[in-house]
Structure formats: C-alpha cells, structure tokens
Amino acid sequence: xxxxxxxxxxxxxxxxxxxxxxxxxxxxxxxxxxxxxxxxxxxxxxxxxxxxxxxxxxxxxxxxxxxxxxxxxxxxxxxxxxxxxxxxxxxxxxxxxxxxxxxxxxxxxxxxxxxxxxxxxxxxxxxxxxxxxxxxxxxxxxxxxxxxxxxxxxxxxxxxxxxxxxx
Amino acid sequence: xxxxxxxxxxxxxxxxxxxxxxxxxxxxxxxxxxxxxxxxxxxxxxxxxxxxxxxxxxxxxxxxxxxxxxxxxxxxxxxxxxxxxxxxxxxxxxxxxxxxxxxxxxxxxxxxxxxxxxxxxxxxxxxxxxxxxxxxxxxxxxxxxxxxxxxxxxxxxxxxxxxxxxxxxxxxxxxxxxxxxxxxxxxxxxxxxxxxxxxxxxxxxxxxxxxxxxxxxxxxxxxxxxxxxxxxxxxxxxxxxxxxxxxxxxxxxxxxxxxxxxxxxxxxxxxxxxxxxxxxxxxxxxxxxxxxxxxxxxxxxxxxxxxxxxxxxxxxxxxx
Numbered sequence: 001x002x003x004x005x006x007x008x009x010x011x012x013x014x015x016x017x018x019x020x021x022x023x024x025x026x027x028x029x030x031x032x033x034x035x036x037x038x039x040x041x042x043x044x045x046x047x048x049x050x051x052x053x054x055x056x057x058x059x060x061x062x063x064x065x066x067x068x069x070x071x072x073x074x075x076x077x078x079x080x081x082x083x084x085x086x087x088x089x090x091x092x093x094x095x096x097x098x099x100x101x102x103x104x105x106x107x108x109x110x111x112x113x114x115x116x117x118x119x120x121x122x123x124x125x126x127x128x129x130x131x132x133x134x135x136x137x138x139x140x141x142x143x144x145x146x147x148x149x150x151x152x153x154x155x156x157x158x159x160x161x162x163x164x165x166x167x
Numbered sequence: 168x169x170x171x172x173x174x175x176x177x178x179x180x181x182x183x184x185x186x187x188x189x190x191x192x193x194x195x196x197x198x199x200x201x202x203x204x205x206x207x208x209x210x211x212x213x214x215x216x217x218x219x220x221x222x223x224x225x226x227x228x229x230x231x232x233x234x235x236x237x238x239x240x241x242x243x244x245x246x247x248x249x250x251x252x253x254x255x256x257x258x259x260x261x262x263x264x265x266x267x268x269x270x271x272x273x274x275x276x277x278x279x280x281x282x283x284x285x286x287x288x289x290x291x292x293x294x295x296x297x298x299x300x301x302x303x304x305x306x307x308x309x310x311x312x313x314x315x316x317x318x319x320x321x322x323x324x325x326x327x328x329x330x331x332x333x334x335x336x337x338x339x340x341x342x343x344x345x346x347x348x349x350x351x352x353x354x355x356x357x358x359x360x361x362x363x364x365x366x367x368x369x370x371x372x373x374x375x376x377x378x379x380x381x382x383x384x385x386x387x388x389x390x391x392x393x394x395x396x397x398x399x400x401x402x403x404x405x406x407x408x409x410x411x412x413x414x415x416x417x418x419x420x421x422x423x424x425x426x427x428x429x430x431x432x433x434x435x436x437x438x439x440x441x442x443x444x445x446x447x448x449x450x451x452x453x454x455x456x457x458x459x460x461x462x463x464x465x466x467x468x469x470x471x472x473x474x475x476x477x478x479x480x481x482x483x484x485x486x487x
Contacts, residue, residue, distance in 0.1 A: 068483070
C-alpha cells in the first residue's frame with residue numbers, strides 16, 4: 001500500500017496558510033465527520049474564539065434519491081450569527097465538490113455570510129462542480145475505486161488511510 | 168374492516184422501513200434510527216430557514232377520515248419543512264360521504280401522483296389496508312387507526328423521554344388513564360418495551376384497562392398512588408368525553424378525584440419525574456392545571472419534537 005502524507009503535518013500547513021491570510025471575525029465550520037476533527041484542531045491552533053460550527057449535509061445531499069436517508073446523521077450546530085460572517089468551510093477530503101455544494105446551501109439557510117472560503121486537508125481532484133479550495137494541505141491522485149479516509153486515535157492524533165472498494 | 172393487522176407489511180425484504188403502520192414488531196434499530204434522525208431535524212428547526220430540500224417535488228396527502236388538529240398540523244408542517252407538496256383532505260366532509268370506498272379514494276389520489284399517504288381513520292387497520300393496495304413506490308404512515316395504533320405519537324413520546332432522561336435502561340414509566348380505548352397507549356407500550364425501559368406501568372380503573380393488558384409486558388395498578396410511586400415518567404391519557412358518564416365511568420369529577428394528576432399525587436413520583444400528555448388535554452379531568460403548566464410538564468416540548476420526529480419518519484420512508 002502506498003504511503004500517504006502525515007495528516008498532522010498537513011494540518012500544520014493548512015493552519016499556516018490560513019494564518020498568513022488573516023481576516024477579522026473568521027469563523028470555522030467543519031463538515032462531519034473528518035472535517036469537524038480538522039476544524040476543532042484548527043480552532044485551537046488559530047486560537048479563534050467561540051465554538052466551531054458543525055454541519056452534517058445528509059439532508060441537503062443530491063444523492064438522497066439514490067441512497068435514501070443515511071443512518072447516523074449528526075445534528076448540524078452553528079451557534080454564531082452567520083449573517084455577515086466570514087466563514088471558512090472545512091472538509092477532510094475534497095473530491096467531487098457535491099458535499100461542499102450541499103454544505104453551502106445549508107449555511108445559507110442560517111443566514112447570509114459575507115464570504116465563504118474552503119479549506120481541505122486533502123484535495124484528490126475529480127471535481128464535478130465549479131468549486132475551488134483556497135487552502136489545501138496536499139493534492140493526492142488516487143484510483144477512482146479508492147477512498148482516502150481520515151482517522152482519529154484515542155489521543156486525538158489524525159492520520160490518513162487509503163481504502164479500496166474491492167477490499 | 169376485517170383485514171388482519173400484521174406488522175410484516177411495513178419492512179422491505181432487507182429490513183428497511185417502507186410504511187410506518189405500527190410500532191409492534193419494529194426492530195429496535197429502526198426505532199433508534201428514527202429517533203437519531205429526528206435529533207438532527209430538531210437543529211433544522213433552529214435555522215433561519217426551517218427547511219431542507221429532501222422531499223422536493225414529492226406529493227404527500229394527509230388523509231384524515233377523523234378530525235384532528237394537532238396531528239394533522241404537525242404532519243403538514245413536517246412535510247413542508249422537508250420541501251414536499253402537501254395536500255390536506257378531510258374526507259369526513261368529502262367524497263366518502265358520497266359513497267366512494269376507501270380504496271377508490273386512494274386509487275384516485277394515486278392517479279394524481281401521490282408519493283405518500285398519511286392516514287388517520289376511526290377503523291383499526293385502515294392504514295394497513297391502504298398500504299396493502301398502493302403501488303410499490305408509495306409510502307403509508309399511520310396517523311392513528313381506531314383503537315389500534317398511533318406510532319408517530321409513541322415515537323415522539325420516546326424522543327421526548329430520551330431528550331430529558333438520556334437512556335431508557337433505568338426508567339420506570341407510568342401510563343395513566345383510559346388505556347382500553349387508547350391507540351396511543353398501545354403504541355407507547357410497544358415502543359418503551361423495544362427501547363428497553365426498566366418498567367412500564369399502566370394505571371387506571373379496572374373498566375378502562377384491557378383485560379389482557381399484562382400480556383403486552385406491563386405491570387398493572389388500579390390504585391394511582393401506589394402506581395406513581397418512584398416513577399421517572401408519567402404519561403397521562405386523554406379521557407374521551409364520550410366515555411364520561413357512560414357505563415364505564417361515573418362522572419368526570421369522580422374520575423379526577425381518583426385518577427386526575429394533581430400536585431399532591433405528583434409528589435409520589437421521583438422529584439425529577441416528567442409529565443407528558445398526547446393532547447388535547449381535559450384540564451380538571453385527567454390533569455390539574457397546576458401540573459399541566461408546572462415545571463415538570465413537558466407537554467409543549469412534545470408538540471415541538473413531534474414535528475422533528477414526523478420529519479424523520481417521512482424522510483426515512485421516502486428514501487427507502
């Protein structure tokens with residue numbers, strides 16, 4: 001199995017990129033599950049105030065007709081005032097862009113942000129929508145049947161794993 | 168209606184929920200999936216735009232053959248928050264009075280491209296009958312059939328209990344009142360048992376408890392004071408006005424004296440016990456106003472949670 005980059009190092013890279021592009025009043029919104037882990041860590045490193053926002057896009061997805069309701073949907077939770085905020089949307093692995101489209105739709109149901117930027121730990125390409133991240137930890141090309149999965153161990157350390165659909 | 172009421176109809180071959188007709192026979196994991204999904208829908212109702220696009224373009228028909236305000240309204244709000252198109256039909260005042268059969272009504276609505284029927288009927292088994300005859304892509308939700316079942320009420324009660332109490336393992340739950348005529352009580356008993364409540368008690372006068380109620384897996388109390396001792400949850404049932412003064416009951420005043428939930432009787436339960444009621448309440452008959460409006464009452468949160476639970480049920484069904 002090929003080695004994937006160290007997720008902890010990618011996280012530091014991502015934090016540096018965001019730090020070098022500061023905007024006052026920035027708020028982080030993580031997408032379940034991996035994006036929330038990344039957002040929680042970035043929140044600490046960037047020493048941002050308040051709780052992060054979390055989003056589960058299950059109710060906004062465009063594949064509901066094909067797959068039905070996914071079990072284990074998490075409640076979305078955005079405590080800060082979205083109206084006029086500068087949001088950085090955070091996901092672990094950016095692929096087709098459909099999740100990001102769904103997440104942006106959901107954010108707009110809370111209010112009208114001034115801006116939304118996108119940060120992803122990994123960009124694996126394969127976009128099906130005109131969505132482009134501002135901050136990326138690493139670009140990785142993997143086979144279509146493969147999935148890059150972010151894991152978190154009991155100490156909170158993050159790591160990347162490559163999984164294949166054919167086992 | 169003499170159709171047998173079976174629960175097998177509501178699950179697909181691979182165990183997914185196709186119709187929601189009764190709690191009886193539902194696996195715990197299906198009940199838990201509904202409760203978990205409902206929790207996420209509660210957060211939707213806190214948004215500025217209280218809507219998700221899940222059922223956009225779907226047509227949901229509320230078929231109410233029996234009057235109901237709360238249940239019909241909450242189903243309607245739930246469907247609208249899922250972005251479905253909702254049509255309300257109060258059939259007592261419609262073609263049924265002109266002689267059309269139940270299945271003809273449903274066939275006509277199916278021809279109008281209905282995707283889901285929410286059915287309330289005074290006959291037990293009405294929703295089952297419809298579910299048996301609809302096309303493969305149409306879903307049926309039982310919103311109360313005769314004395315048989317009211318599954319979404321039981322689910323929203325379970326959701327409310329879980330919200331305030333966390334888990335069911337150590338809970339003693341008392342259901343008080345006219346269990347005999349109550350589809351709510353029957354569905355609640357099944358839900359609480361499948362979710363693993365420690366004890367479910369039914370409390371009421373002998374004339375208002377079904378004869379074989381113990382077979383449902385409950386303890387039976389005719390004396391309200393001993394029944395309420397140490398319980399964590401009290402569910403008061405509505406005493407339907409047509410029963411009052413009938414052969415089963417002397418009078419509403421007499422009933423209140425023995426079985427009405429007063430502040431005094433409430434002290435017998437645990438100090439952190441919650442009080443629930445499916446509505447509509449008869450103040451001064453089954454519940455004292457001081458209790459209904461008091462700090463332990465969660466009767467209004469039940470209504471709010473009812474919307475999220477019905478969103479979860481419709482959202483899960485339409486995707487299966």
